[in-house]
Amino acid sequence: MKEFFKEKIDQLVSIYTNAKVSYEYDQLDGTHFIEVLPQDIYDSDEFLDWECETFKEFISAYPCENICFISEDASVTIENIEYAKEGIDYIKPLCLSFHINDSENGSWTSDYHDDFEDSNNWLLLAA
Numbered sequence: 001m002k003e004f005f006k007e008k009i010d011q012l013v014s015i016y017t018n019a020k021v022s023y024e025y026d027q028l029d030g031t032h033f034i035e036v037l038p039q040d041i042y043d044s045d046e047f048l049d050w051e052c053e054t055f056k057e058f059i060s061a062y063p064c065e066n067i068c069f070i071s072e073d074a075s076v077t078i079e080n081i082e083y084a085k086e087g088i089d090y091i092k093p094l095c096l097s098f099h100i101n102d103s104e105n106g107s108w109t110s111d112y113h114d115d116f117e118d119s120n121n122w123l124l125l126a127a
Contacts (some may be wrong), residue, residue, distance in 0.1 A: 001062060002082065005032065008054050009085050015050070016041050017087035024078040031066040035078045042071035
């Protein structure tokens with residue numbers, strides 16, 4: 001069954017080269033999650049067509065299983081990625097962190113990284 005998702009994710013990333021697609025199976029509720037980034041791909045009519053076809057294929061092959069497609073605005077997140085693929089044109093979000101010191105000069109430092117969950121103070125930079 002995981003081969004089904006690997007093939008579908010590879011297919012989607014070949015269509016949308018600016019996408020990142022991740023897969024997780026949640027054993028607690030028995031749902032297969034596919035996260036599609038960025039949001040504009042997920043919201044597109046073309047993706048909706050692909051999603052419907054994939055859903056039909058999946059339910060036909062695995063009628064007792066559940067599948068859920070999510071993106072950035074979902075109330076659930078993928079925490080234990082089992083498979084993920086980025087398209088060649090995918091741009092990771094960058095985080096710019098500012099750390100202000102209490103020194104007399106009011107000095108500050110800044111840095112950036114691509115894992116903004118590590119920082120309490122962050123600014124997402126648009127490409």
